[in-house]
Amino acid sequence: MTYGYPASASYLRRRSTSSRVLGRDSVLWRIDWVLMSAVLALGAIGSLLVWSATRSREIDAGLDPQYYLKRHVLNLVIGLALGAMTMLFDYRMLRAYAPIVYVASILGLVAVLLPGVGSTINGAHSWIVLPAGFAIQPAEFAKVAIVLGVAMLLSERRDGEDEPSNADVLQALLLAAVPVCLIMLQPDLGTTIVIAFIILGMLAAAGVSAKWIGGLLALAVIGAFAAVKIGVLSGYQLARFSAFAHPGSNAQGAGYNTLQSRITIGSGGLFGTGLFHGTQTNGKFVPEQQTDFVFTVAGEELGLVGAGLVIVLVALVLWRAVRIARLAEDTFGTLLAAGIVCWFAFQAFENIGMTMGIMPVTGLPLPFVSYGGSSMFANMMAVGLLQNVHIRRYA
Numbered sequence: 001m002t003y004g005y006p007a008s009a010s011y012l013r014r015r016s017t018s019s020r021v022l023g024r025d026s027v028l029w030r031i032d033w034v035l036m037s038a039v040l041a042l043g044a045i046g047s048l049l050v051w052s053a054t055r056s057r058e059i060d061a062g063l064d065p066q067y068y069l070k071r072h073v074l075n076l077v078i079g080l081a082l083g084a085m086t087m088l089f090d091y092r093m094l095r096a097y098a099p100i101v102y103v104a105s106i107l108g109l110v111a112v113l114l115p116g117v118g119s120t121i122n123g124a125h126s127w128i129v130l131p132a133g134f135a136i137q138p139a140e141f142a143k144v145a146i147v148l149g150v151a152m153l154l155s156e157r158r159d160g161e162d163e164p165s166n167a168d169v170l171q172a173l174l175l176a177a178v179p180v181c182l183i184m185l186q187p188d189l190g191t192t193i194v195i196a197f198i199i200l201g202m203l204a205a206a207g208v209s210a211k212w213i214g215g216l217l218a219l220a221v222i223g224a225f226a227a228v229k230i231g232v233l234s235g236y237q238l239a240r241f242s243a244f245a246h247p248g249s250n251a252q253g254a255g256y257n258t259l260q261s262r263i264t265i266g267s268g269g270l271f272g273t274g275l276f277h278g279t280q281t282n283g284k285f286v287p288e289q290q291t292d293f294v295f296t297v298a299g300e301e302l303g304l305v306g307a308g309l310v311i312v313l314v315a316l317v318l319w320r321a322v323r324i325a326r327l328a329e330d331t332f333g334t335l336l337a338a339g340i341v342c343w344f345a346f347q348a349f350e351n352i353g354m355t356m357g358i359m360p361v362t363g364l365p366l367p368f369v370s371y372g373g374s375s376m377f378a379n380m381m382a383v384g385l386l387q388n389v390h391i392r393r394y395a
Helices: 009-022 033-060 067-088 090-114 138-154 166-186 189-207 208-232 234-243 256-265 295-327 331-355 372-389
Strands: 118-121 122-127
Touching: 009 118, 033 189, 033 295, 033 372, 067 372, 090 118, 090 138, 090 166, 090 256, 090 331, 090 372, 122 138, 122 166, 138 166, 138 331, 138 372, 166 189, 189 208, 189 331, 256 295, 256 331, 295 331, 331 372
Parallel strands: none
Antiparallel strands: 118 122
């Protein structure tokens, strides 16, 4: 209040700045806080699960029992920073930079395959190891690039068309085919399947003919059969599918992970054994428990209630993402959000499903929960894109 005197210029500037930061027209006000709260809750639960999965192993080795916890929290913080930067850069302008992002992702995928650059971890030549123990998996960032590139192509409308032309669909498929081929050379089957679901979902959201969807599904089945016959898949990948098709046939080999993960989840009961008190987890019966099989820690130590909470939070993320896609002000925004929905939905279903034996083991992390920098960074950038589309509805 100025009590009848003219407000000073400095006062008006301060008030204007405060309004932009805290007022209804500010970015903070327009953020989807339900989505953000669910993501942060998953990240917090993931930190505890990763800590529990690794602490006894680190103690036995005489190392820091909080090493993985610290790294996971650091990954979460960096991911949030990347997501914030992605959110603040107007996605409608980002369309012009989609080709640059796409080319950068291709260069990363090519670099992995070069001698002396890429490294093999858990059977896949998918990593670039950096100093200080950091490792980057370019295939994770390729998901972001593909969502951007396909959304750009399918959102183009020529001569008032209501749906993408056949040429647009072919260009989108070609755009996705290049990184998919490079990823299969690693080989990383899990990421390839995720990308396939992203493409199918975005095509459906763009309103392409059902003939395209049916044809692509048939082509995928034929391609999978051919890949098995001509030896594109590695031996360990074939063994995983064999173990899925014939549960219990190789309990000490390829079926060991699934068998132990089911035992671990089943031992938790309704309320679990308590955090850090899981006998299966502390006994290190489940390999890669902090990454691919982190859900087993929730099942054993938090029980059906805790594991169910993780699923509810994932469903909440998907619901808000679907809402953002439905309310987006343009086709490009709708397709961006739709692609991310398909990405998160399939990856979460596959990860949780493989721990319970209803899906084959493919090595996909649980979004926001599993340990892993590249996955966390890409996931948070995707959340940044969702928030970007959401807040621009008010701009």
